[in-house]
Amino acid sequence: MATFSRRRLAAVALVAASTLLATSACGGGDDAAEGGPITLTVDVFGQFGYDDLYKEYMAAHPDVKIVERGTGSNLDEYSPKLTQWLAAGKGAGDVVAIEEGLLVEYKARPQNFVNLLDHGAADLKGNFLEWKWNQGLTADGKQLIGLGTDVGGMAMCYRKDLFAKAGLPTERDEVSKLWPTWQDYIKVGEQFKAKNTGASFLDGATNTFNTVLLQTAGNTTGYSYYDTSDNLVVDSNPAVRQAYDTTMDIIDSGLSGKYGSWSEEWVSAFKQSKFATIACPAWLTGVIEGNAGPGGKGKWDVADVPGDGGNWGGSFLAVPKQSKHQAEAIELAKFLTSAKGQIGAFKAKGPLPSSPQALEDPAIIDSTNAYFSDAPVGKIFAEGAKSLKPVYMGPKNQAVRTEVENAVRTVELGQRSPEQGWNDAVGNAKKAAAK
C-alpha cells in the first residue's frame, strides 16, 4: 500500500515536472526550423483582404510562410491582446495591424516598434496620402511606426428593398439627392418610419454619432476630443456638441434600431433586415457582406453620405521590436501596403487605399461591388478620398471615445435624458483621460 501511494506521488511529481517543461517549451517560439522556411505571423482584426496577396508573396519568396491571425475579430478583442503581447515582450505577430485610434497610444510608446525609417521606408513617402504618412510618424517625426493600409472614406449603405417598401426612391443617385444634410437624412427617416416596414431606419446611434463627429470635426476644427496640443476639449469643441445634438435628433425621432455596434444583435439585425441604412466607411462594406450573408446580395446599395465627406478609421501595419524576423517582416509590410497590395485588398474586402497611385488606378476607379448591386464603390469612395480631411487624435482617444459612445448609448436606450447623457459624457471622459 505504502509503495503504491508513493509511486502515485512520484507520478504526480512527474506530471508536474513535465507540465513545467511543457510551459517553458511553449515560450521557445519558432526557432526550431533553422535554415528552413521562416514563418511570419500577421495579426489583424476585421477583414484586411490579404489572402491572395499572401499566396502571391509566398510564391515569390519560397523561404517565407505567412500565417494570419485574428481575421474577423473585432477591434475591442484585438487591441488588448496586442497590448499584452507588447507589454510581455512576447507573443505579437511579426507584422501587426494598428487602427488609427490606437496608433496614438502606441506612438506615445514608440520603443515597442521597429523604426521603419531605419529600413528604407523614407523612400516610400510618395506612396501614401500625405496625412496618412504623417499619422504614422511620432510627434518628433523621427520614428515611423506604421505604414498606412487604408483610409475610411464614408458613404451611406442602404437597403433597396426596404426603401421600395417605404415608397422611397431606390436608385443610388436619387437616394444621394434625398439627404444633402443630416437634417434631411432625419426627414427621410421620418417618412420611412411612417410606412411601418417593420424595420428601423438606421442600426444604432453610436455608429452614426462617430460618422457625424469625424465629418464635422474634419470640416471644422480638424480635431475631435483632443486639440492638437493634446488638451481634452470634449466640452469645448463645437464639433463634438454638434455631432451629439444631431445624434439626439435622430434618437428623438425614433429612427434608431438601438442595436449596439458589433453586438450579436447587431449582426442578427443585418441578417433579419431590421434596419434600412447604415453609415459606412469603406472598410465596413466587407463587414456588411459578412454579417448580412449571401441572402443580402443585391439588396444593398451605396449612396453618398449626408453632409460633406469625412474619414473614419483606417489602419497601419507595424513591425514590433520583439519580432525575430524583422527584416523579412518589414519587406512583407512594405509589400502589403504598396499600391499593388492596397488594390488587392480593396478588391477582396473593400478597405479603401491610402496610396494616391492606387486611388487613381483604373482597377480602383472602375471597380464595382457585386454584393452592393454593382455599385461603383471605387468611384464613390475613391473620389472623396484624396480630399479627405483627417481628424487629429489625442493620447487617450480610445478611452475617451468609449465614454462618450456609452453616454450616447444610454440616451438611446432611454436610461438617460440627452442633457444627463451629455454631462456623463463630459464627466466620464475627463475621468478616463486622467487615468
Next chain:
Amino acid sequence: MAVQLDARPPVAPAPRTDRSRRGHRLSRFDTKYSPYFYIAPFFLLFGVFGLYPLIYTFWVSLHDWDLLGTSPAFIGLDNYSALMGDPDFWHSVVNTLGIFVISTVPQLLLALWLANLLNRQLRARTGWRMAVLVPNVTSTAAVAIVFGVLFGREFGMINWLLDHVGIDAINWKANRIASWVAISTMVDWRWTGYNALIFLAAMQAIPRDLYESASIDGATRSRQFWSITVPLLKPTIIFAVIISTIGGLQLFTEPRMFHSGTNPIRGGSLRESQTVTMYMFENAFAPNYNFGYGSAVAWLLFALIAVVAAINVLLLRRLGGGGGLKEDA
C-alpha cells in the same frame, strides 16, 4: 476541511538488518524527508504561479505603471486611495456581491435538494448522478454565448416566451437587476450539479441507522432532512460556500461573454453588470492601460474575498445546532 484525506501516518518499512549502515541511513532519510519532496512540486508550482504573481502584483500596484511605458514611478499607496474614492469601483463591487448572492443562495439550496433526491433509491442512479454534472463540463464561454443570445433584447428566446404570457420584453443587458439575474442563471446552470454531487458524497457518509431510528421515532422525511442531513452536512456546506465565494467574487467569463459588441468589458453602457474582475481588466488593459491601478483593484478583490469568506464561515457556524461538529469544520 470537508475533504477527508487519509490521516493515518504512512507505515514505515521494518528496518532490514542485512543492509549496510549506509543503506540504513538512506532509508531513514527516505522515510523522513521523502514526503517533503513529494509535495514539493505543488509548492514549487504554487510559488511560481501563485505566490510570485501575488507579490509582484502588489509591487506593481504601488506604481504609476503604464502597461507599455518605461520606468514606472513609485507612488506608494496612491492607487489604493484613488480606488477608495472611485465610484465605478464600488459600483462593480456591488454588482459582484449582488450577482454572488442572487446566484449562490438558490444554487446551494437547489444543490442540496437535488442531492437529497439523488440519494434516494432511483432507477439508473449513476446515470442521473452523472447527468447533473454535464453542464459543468461544457465550456464556460460557450454557455455564456448561448445564454447571451437567449437573453437577447429583440431576438432572444426568453423575451419571446415572456411575450407569450403577456409580459413586456426586458432589456436584459441594460437593466441592472435583470442582468444580474441573467448572469446568475448562467452560473447556476454550471455549478448546481457540481455542488449537488459534493453534497451527495457527504450525505452517503451519514450513517443509515440515524435515519432508521428517526423514522421509528416518527420523524417525517423533511424533519429528517432538516434535523439529521443538514446539520451533518455542515462542514461540506461550509466548503461549498467558500468555494462558491471564491468563484463568485472572481466572476468574469459569464458577464464578459454576456455582453457583445464594442467595449463589452464595461458590462453595459452604465456598467450594469461589470464585476470587479472586469473593472480590473478595463483598467489594467484596454482602454486604460493603467497596470498599477488594475493591480490595486486585484489586491482589493483579494481582500474582499477574504472578508466575505470569513463572514460566511462565521454565519454558518452560528446557524443550526450541530455543536458537536464544530471541530470538524
